Amino acid sequence: MQFINLAAQQERIKDLIDAGIQKVMAHGQYIMGPEVRELEEALAGFSGSKHAVGCASGTDALLMALMAHEIGPGDAVFTTPFTFIATAEVISLLGATPVFVDIDPVTFNIDPSRLEQAVTAVEECDGAVHPLPLPIRKGKASGKKLTPKGVIPVDLFGLPADYDAIDAVADGRGLFVIEDAAQSLGASYKDRPAGSLGDIGCTSFFPAKPLGCYGDGGMCFTDNDDLAEILRSIRVHGQGEDRYDNVRVGINGRLDTIQAAILLAKFELFPEEIVLRQEVAKGYNKFVGDLAPDLTIPRVPEGYRSVWAQYSILADDENHRRAIMEALKSHDIPSVVYYPKPLHRQTAYAALGYVAGDFPVSEEISRRIFSLPMHPYLAREDQERICEIMAEVSIRADNG
Ligand SMILES: *Cc1c(COP(=O)(O)O)cnc(C)c1O
Numbered sequence: 001m002q003f004i005n006l007a008a009q010q011e012r013i014k015d016l017i018d019a020g021i022q023k024v025m026a027h028g029q030y031i032m033g034p035e036v037r038e039l040e041e042a043l044a045g046f047s048g049s050k051h052a053v054g055c056a057s058g059t060d061a062l063l064m065a066l067m068a069h070e071i072g073p074g075d076a077v078f079t080t081p082f083t084f085i086a087t088a089e090v091i092s093l094l095g096a097t098p099v100f101v102d103i104d105p106v107t108f109n110i111d112p113s114r115l116e117q118a119v120t121a122v123e124e125c126d127g128a129v130h131p132l133p134l135p136i137r138k139g140k141a142s143g144k145k146l147t148p149k150g151v152i153p154v155d156l157f158g159l160p161a162d163y164d165a166i167d168a169v170a171d172g173r174g175l176f177v178i179e180d181a182a183q184s185l186g187a188s189y190k191d192r193p194a195g196s197l198g199d200i201g202c203t204s205f206f207p208a209k210p211l212g213c214y215g216d217g218g219m220c221f222t223d224n225d226d227l228a229e230i231l232r233s234i235r236v237h238g239q240g241e242d243r244y245d246n247v248r249v250g251i252n253g254r255l256d257t258i259q260a261a262i263l264l265a266k267f268e269l270f271p272e273e274i275v276l277r278q279e280v281a282k283g284y285n286k287f288v289g290d291l292a293p294d295l296t297i298p299r300v301p302e303g304y305r306s307v308w309a310q311y312s313i314l315a316d317d318e319n320h321r322r323a324i325m326e327a328l329k330s331h332d333i334p335s336v337v338y339y340p341k342p343l344h345r346q347t348a349y350a351a352l353g354y355v356a357g358d359f360p361v362s363e364e365i366s367r368r369i370f371s372l373p374m375h376p377y378l379a380r381e382d383q384e385r386i387c388e389i390m391a392e393v394s395i396r397a398d399n400g
Helices: 006-027 034-046 058-068 086-093 112-124 134-142 163-173 225-235 257-291 318-330 347-352 360-368 380-398
Strands: 051-055 075-079 097-100 147-152 176-180 200-204 218-222 311-314 369-372
Touching: 006 034, 006 257, 034 051, 034 218, 034 257, 051 058, 051 225, 058 086, 058 176, 058 200, 058 218, 058 225, 075 086, 075 112, 086 097, 097 134, 097 347, 112 147, 112 163, 134 347, 147 163, 163 176, 218 225, 257 311, 257 380, 318 360, 318 369, 318 380, 360 369
Parallel strands: 075 097, 075 147, 147 176, 176 200
Antiparallel strands: 051 218, 200 218, 311 369
């Protein structure tokens, strides 16, 4: 069994993908060819955004979004410690400081009530209100404060964060909101599509994401005309009137035409695949609930739709999780821990001076969580088998 079966999808649209690639080979516009524009138009419509700007990866999408907001040294950007490193990495790459905010224990997304406290703590350089990174704590002595600029909520595992509550804090404090929708394209929040939930939404087309290409790719979404123009400029070395007129410092962040052609083919299936993902998630909810009720299944709050980038459940503790994952492995069933170490405990962020216990919810979830095979073509029998194997571990544990 595979964790994500991309071959089953390829089988369905192989001719369409082949034709798309052949078309690019025939016209030869490998850089910024017509397929890039076509994909941008299709996905702008899909995500309910006025503008879409294709780029080289989800990481570049986030980097470009922060650059468009002119983020740099002296700035504080708030985000979750329970995410993939890319979310925080882009903040650090620009010389700004990531300020972590713990997550909600049910949705695993940033906790808006703690966000308010974190902003106050940064403004007042007060680590007693909220755990702060070392550069800010030091700033208190030297009188050099950081300026709160924005927040990057992550729609983890395909479930949008709570944007109404986040916006309430952000609007009051003059912060921008950049949606990390790398895992959530195809999800929705109160009838608003993922990708359109921040000032800029950023997604990824890494092969394992809900809409993935056959390499790296990403996209920024925005309704703001000025931000869209700046993003397009940053994408091509800060270009102005033309390629050799550079009006700002940018990057080489373009989406390959061939990847855009592949995505256009895959996009044909995407709406149907989103429905199939709901069915797979429902199947897991039923089988886990019936067979292994000691495991905590994911909860989707009222008014949200997850795109189920991952189906992640909670074991009682680290030992319970290890026993289940080993049992699955002995039956050749892969399972993965997203994420075993919250970002504030990563070596890369040792300089931020965070300690164990700073973000207790993220720390506990990282010890208990694991993800099961998840893709639109997962057979119901396979799901049932997975849950039966997990149930056996529980029965063994009950029998001491
Ligand atoms: C995958 C991912 C990214 C980065 O996307 P890439 O295309 O791999 O650069 C950023 N944030 C989150 C939450 C992700 O899952």
